[in-house]
C-alpha cells in the first residue's frame with residue numbers, strides 16, 4: 288500500500304548514537320541535555336530565538352494561547368487540520384471561522400475583518416501546506432484591534448518569507464514534529480515566541496507551573512522527552528537529504544501535472560518545504576473517480592483538508608473553504624516514494640484530465656519554485 292506520507296527514518300546507527308547518550312546521562316526527560324541541544328540547533332537552523340520544544344503540535348497551540356492570555360473568541364480558518372480549532376475549544380476559547388482566499392487556500396484577511404467583534408482577542412491563521420499567509424495584513428488587523436496573532440505553522444518547518452523565517456511573524460508561531468511531518472521527533476512540536484517574557488512563562492506552563500522549585504503558575508505537562516529529542520536530532524542531521532528528495536518529487540509532479548490541475552497559488556517571496564502536493568479537481572465527483580482509480584492499484588492519496596471545519600458545528604458558514612475542501616486531494620509525498628509508483632501516480636493523474644488553461648492570480652506566484 289502506498290500512503291499519502293511515510294515517516295523518514297534516519298540511519299539507525301545515527302539514532303542509536305543519540306540513544307547511547309540518553310543511557311549514559313540517565314536523564315530521560317525534564318529539559319535534559321538532548322532537548323537543550325535540539326532547541327539550540329533548531330534555533331540556529333531556523334534562524335529564530337525563543338524556541339520551546341514541547342510534546343506535540345496540539346499542546347504547542349494550547350500553551351501558546353495560555354502564555355499569551357487569550358480569552359473570549361479567536362478567529363481562525365476552517366480549512367485546516369481539526370487540531371487548530373479543537374485546541375482553542377480545549378482552552379475555553381470560541382473559534383470563529385472566517386473564509387479562505389480561494390487561490391492560496393489560506394485565511395483571508397478581508398473575511399477576517401467581516402467577523403471581528405469586541406469578544407475577539409486573537410487571530411489564529413494557518414500556513415496551510417507550508418504556504419505563508421498574508422502576514423502583513425494580519426499584523427495590520429492585530430495592531431488596529433489590539434489582538435494577539437498565533438500562527439499555526441505546523442506545516443511550515445524551514446519556510447522563509449522574503450529571506451526571513453516565517454516563524455518570526457506573530458506573537459507566537461507553533462510547529463508540529465509529528466512523525467508524518469517534513470521534520471519530526473516521532474511526536475513533538477515547538478513554539479517560537481516573539482517576546483522573551485512569553486517564552487519564559489511558557490517554560491513554566493509546560494512543567495506544571497514550576498519555576499525555581501516552586502509552583503508559581505497553573506501549568507500542565509507538555510515536556511518533550513530525551514528519546515523524542517534523540518529522534519529529532521537524528522532527523523535534523525539528515526534534513527538536507529529529506530528536503531532534496533521531497534523537492535525532486537515535487538518537481539516531477541509539478542512538471543507533469545501543472546497543465547492538468549489547478550494548484551494553490553504560492554506566497555510571493557516564500558520558499559517551500561515540499562510538505563504536501565495538493566491538486567484541485569473541477570468537482571468532487573471527478574476527485575472521487577480518480578481517487579477510486581488510484582485506490583484500485585494500492586495508492587492512497589488523502590483529502591487534506593476535508594471536510595471544511597465550519598461544516599462540523601454552528602460557527603460560521605464559509606462557502607469558499609467548503610468548495611475547495613470538496614475538490615482538493617494531496618498526492619503521496621515522502622522521501623522514500625518509489626520511482627515506479629511516482630510514475631504510476633503521474634500517469635493516472637495526467638490521463639484523468641485534459642490539460643486546462645491556468646488562471647493567473649495577480650500578486651501571487653504559481654506553484655512552481
Ligand SMILES: Cc1ncc(COP(=O)(O)O)c(C=O)c1O
Pocket residue numbers: 343344345346367368370371413439441442462463464465475476
Ligand atoms: C495544521 C495543524 N495544526 C496542528 C496539528 C497538530 O499537531 P500534532 O499532531 O503534533 O499534535 C497538525 C497535525 O497534523 C496540523 O496539521
